[in-house]
Amino acid sequence: MHPHPASRHWDGSPRHTQPRRSLRVAPTSPSRLLRAGQSGRCRACGNRLEWYPRSDDRHRPIALHPAEAPTAAVPASCHWHLSCGTAYRHGDGSAWCRLPHAVLCPHRTTTRLTPHVEDLRRQLALRTRRLLDTGAFTPRPAAAPTAPAAPCRPTRPILQLLSIRYLAAHPVDAIRCVAQTRHRHRCPHPVLAPAFPGTWRLLPTGPAHGQLMLPDQAMAVYDLGHLPYDEQLRWRAQRCPTHATSPGAADLALPEWEVFDPLTHHQHLHQRLPTTRRRAGRS
Structure with missing residues (x-):
């Protein structure tokens, strides 16, 4: 007794299967998110x-x-x-x-x-x-209160690229690529490239959307303005160096940038550079 091939049912009738198609993103699509x-x-x-x-x-x-x-x-x-x-x-x-x-x-x-x-x-x-x-769903437990981050280690840093300041959702070294890998998973590599590092600077707060000037104070900004234009575009697209040169790879997540507003995001202002070491006995 010979088994029936995969193209037929158990009774020998033909099995009609639709050909599998891979997901593709049109080049004219304004969003590359699948x-x-x-x-x-x-x-x-x-x-x-x-x-x-x-x-x-x-x-x-x-x-x-x-x-x-x-x-x-x-x-x-x-x-x-x-x-x-x-x-x-x-x-x-x-x-x-x-x-x-x-x-x-x-x-x-x-x-x-x-x-x-x-x-x-x-x-x-x-x-x-x-x-x-x-048991198919378990509500997410309430987050335990955590101690506030030290001012010299911002968990949501402010970045400056393409002459615009953005508020990041994660520390600079933890910003993750949003592109899709060949295994249809999100890329695990960071956006930060050792060959093109940014520079922490103390820059003035500046005006907020044409409103009145805030009190003159400096804030820590991860400046990427000195990098090449293509490198700044890669940061704004939130892609690692490998996927920056792969235009066919679609995105599996939205870029997590948020345009920085000194009035709305005042709690994320830090007046100390992350590279500055604290003195002994200082909090």
């Missing part, structure tokens, strides 16, 4: 969500509910629509819109909305309860 990098699960309720960059000047990511909702049944303040991979606030004139996950998350307390939104919240709450009962 769909696999945009989807995820809420750490509070376990439900699925999708991340998209906003259309504001900072391009901050926003978590949207994967399914669309009728525009007439959703408050106008919750209307979002997508265009070329970017999320825009309010509707685009169509009968359907997207909702922020923060409005539907059962873990959050929100004001009473329309019946349709309340029904979606109940559905997500039931799904969360089902995930908890089956």
